[in-house]
Amino acid sequence: MRFTRRQFIGLIGAAGLSGCARVGLDKVADMDVMPGGPGRFTFAAIGDLHVLDARSTGIVNQAVDAINARDDVRFTIVLGDLATDGEYVELNLAHTSLARFEKPHFLVPGNHDVNMRAKNIYGNYTKLFGDANWRDEEEGWLFMGIDSTNEAKSDVAIRPDQIAWIEKQLKKTNTKRPIALMTHHPFNPNTKYRVQNADEVLAMFSEHNLKLVAAGHFHGNQEETRDGILFTTTACCSSTRDNHDGTSAKGYRLFQVDKETVTTEFVAVVA
Numbered sequence: 001m002r003f004t005r006r007q008f009i010g011l012i013g014a015a016g017l018s019g020c021a022r023v024g025l026d027k028v029a030d031m032d033v034m035p036g037g038p039g040r041f042t043f044a045a046i047g048d049l050h051v052l053d054a055r056s057t058g059i060v061n062q063a064v065d066a067i068n069a070r071d072d073v074r075f076t077i078v079l080g081d082l083a084t085d086g087e088y089v090e091l092n093l094a095h096t097s098l099a100r101f102e103k104p105h106f107l108v109p110g111n112h113d114v115n116m117r118a119k120n121i122y123g124n125y126t127k128l129f130g131d132a133n134w135r136d137e138e139e140g141w142l143f144m145g146i147d148s149t150n151e152a153k154s155d156v157a158i159r160p161d162q163i164a165w166i167e168k169q170l171k172k173t174n175t176k177r178p179i180a181l182m183t184h185h186p187f188n189p190n191t192k193y194r195v196q197n198a199d200e201v202l203a204m205f206s207e208h209n210l211k212l213v214a215a216g217h218f219h220g221n222q223e224e225t226r227d228g229i230l231f232t233t234t235a236c237c238s239s240t241r242d243n244h245d246g247t248s249a250k251g252y253r254l255f256q257v258d259k260e261t262v263t264t265e266f267v268a269v270v271a
């Protein structure tokens with residue numbers, strides 16, 4: 001997760017109650033901090049940027065500018081694969097483009113953000129973007145970003161250290177609070193590249209109120225609901241890669257939250 005001081009101040013100002021909710025979170029029954037239950041808000045998600053060089057940042061800048069132009073978007077989640085080979089120069093170019101966001105943005109890494117030639121394969125990413133795992137509260141919702149990578153593999157299982165982190169978060173989360181899980185590798189019940197232990201991870205939320213799992217990696221628009229949970233993947237926002245489903249539109253996804261209901265739409269940046 002990374003945002004500038006200006007963005008952070010903006011977040012606290014815009015978030016109101018949710019800004020307060022960060023204080024002493026471990027000490028309160030956290031649903032109590034949102035009187036009247038979860039609220040209404042809009043956020044965006046973008047992913048699979050696959051930045052390679054300065055030229056390939058063009059579409060990313062275009063998407064960020066389009067999101068900035070929308071007053072209703074409160075924050076943006078970047079769903080991994082910012083780079084091509086996890087090289088510092090690629091990730092730094094992506095970082096510069098994402099710094100154009102005028103409101104907060106939160107990130108998870110993808111398999112292309114891992115540098116398999118480095119001693120610390122996750123070092124370039126964490127140097128630029130900080131912790132891969134994060135939690136953020138918005139209008140009575142809990143957003144959890146998890147690192148789904150396992151080296152640079154395309155087919156993965158969520159690692160034991162990540163499962164332990166999720167377990168720890170759930171222990172301090174009111175079971176009624178709606179939860180949105182943000183991850184690079186998809187959990188959609190019928191997607192290609194589905195996380196191998198997706199059902200095991202989803203079962204961890206059985207006593208909680210998981211409502212949304214948003215992912216990238218598939219490079220294509222998919223929306224599927226199972227057991228009251230909305231699962232999505234989104235077309236890539238890249239000029240260096242194609243969509244895996246053969247479609248040509250590139251862009252980002254909007255999520256409209258109304259209490260516990262989430263609706264979503266894809267927004268093309270390049271048709």
Ligand SMILES: [Fe+2]
Pocket residue numbers: 048050081110112217218219236
């Ligand atoms: Fe990708």
Ligand SMILES: [Fe+2]
Pocket residue numbers: 081110111112184216217218
């Ligand atoms: Fe990926």
